[in-house]
Amino acid sequence: MDFMSTVKGSNLEGFYPQGWDMAKIDACCEKGVAREDFWNEKFSPVECANINDFDTYMGHEIALQIKKARDEGKKLAMILPVGPMGMYRWASFFLTEWNVCCDHVTTFNMDEWADGEGNTLPNTNPASFEYSMKEAFFNKLGALTVPPEQRNFATRTNLPTYPEKIAKLKAEGARLVLVYGIGRMCHIAFWEPTFAVDYASEDEWKKAPYRLGAKLHPLTIEQNAITSFKSRTTLVPCSANTIGPGLFLQADYAIGGADGALSRGMGWQGMSFLTTLHYGPDMHITSTFIPTLPGKLFYLKELAGPLTAECN
Numbered sequence: 001m002d003f004m005s006t007v008k009g010s011n012l013e014g015f016y017p018q019g020w021d022m023a024k025i026d027a028c029c030e031k032g033v034a035r036e037d038f039w040n041e042k043f044s045p046v047e048c049a050n051i052n053d054f055d056t057y058m059g060h061e062i063a064l065q066i067k068k069a070r071d072e073g074k075k076l077a078m079i080l081p082v083g084p085m086g087m088y089r090w091a092s093f094f095l096t097e098w099n100v101c102c103d104h105v106t107t108f109n110m111d112e113w114a115d116g117e118g119n120t121l122p123n124t125n126p127a128s129f130e131y132s133m134k135e136a137f138f139n140k141l142g143a144l145t146v147p148p149e150q151r152n153f154a155t156r157t158n159l160p161t162y163p164e165k166i167a168k169l170k171a172e173g174a175r176l177v178l179v180y181g182i183g184r185m186c187h188i189a190f191w192e193p194t195f196a197v198d199y200a201s202e203d204e205w206k207k208a209p210y211r212l213g214a215k216l217h218p219l220t221i222e223q224n225a226i227t228s229f230k231s232r233t234t235l236v237p238c239s240a241n242t243i244g245p246g247l248f249l250q251a252d253y254a255i256g257g258a259d260g261a262l263s264r265g266m267g268w269q270g271m272s273f274l275t276t277l278h279y280g281p282d283m284h285i286t287s288t289f290i291p292t293l294p295g296k297l298f299y300l301k302e303l304a305g306p307l308t309a310e311c312n
Helices: 021-030 051-072 086-098 129-144 159-172 194-199 202-207 218-228 270-278 286-294
Strands: 043-048 076-080 105-109 110-113 175-181 209-217 237-241 254-258 296-299
Touching: 021 270, 021 286, 043 286, 051 086, 051 175, 051 202, 051 254, 076 159, 086 129, 105 129, 110 209, 159 175, 159 209, 159 237, 159 286, 175 218, 175 270, 194 209, 270 286, 270 296
Parallel strands: 043 296, 076 105, 076 175, 175 254, 254 296
Antiparallel strands: 110 237, 209 237
16 A cells, blocks of 8 residues: 555545645655756766754855855855755855955845745744844854845845846856755645646646745645744744746756655655656646756755665
């Protein structure tokens, strides 16, 4: 017995997004990190033995992209997540050690908690992504930090300005670097796979720049309850503002992280990580487009499998 043989007539029938081939997803879980033909030739997964290595390697990669742009005299646009977070400590460490000023950088936070109308938490609320970014990254850089006027957050009024601002920076020669994590539902930012049914074609889906007050999938709520709210589901908003594929697929380089391992051999991100690598680009599973972009995806070794049942 397994999911596929018992889902019909169960409480989970219709729970997962339309377009998900669960047997194909299951097959992805057996493939480890073997390279696929559809991957960008400059895309590669990078194994990390533990969370300390993960945070350091990913932080170094972020800092290195900022330093390279500085050394080349170019502007840099960065789409940034709140999660994973440990890499920001090391990104700020390396930039400070190298004495790299970040006044050539413009940042765009990819999402923010919101109500159904797109209204966000006050930036003084510790649960807000703007507050988290200041504490984890911007404030740690001191005088070297990204100027406040060059930091963009996904508020109701500012998120709609992202496309024009990014287009202007790219026209001026800036590179666009995407930093991301992969959701349990294989979202990038909060762009849920359930949104795919709202678009007539993949081309139309790829052009969608953002959503205000986007409805989040129940498993996204539970993921965040576990990872950010110490299991307290009642504190997690059910909607968010988020960028879409029309922005994140423009990235010239992408830096990803999959660190969703828990204690005693438990984890929540293994299937999402392996589906991202092996399913093939499909708008019903947002993260499957990630391997088509140049960049590095850092992951904890245990997420590559084998993903098998065991007692904990």
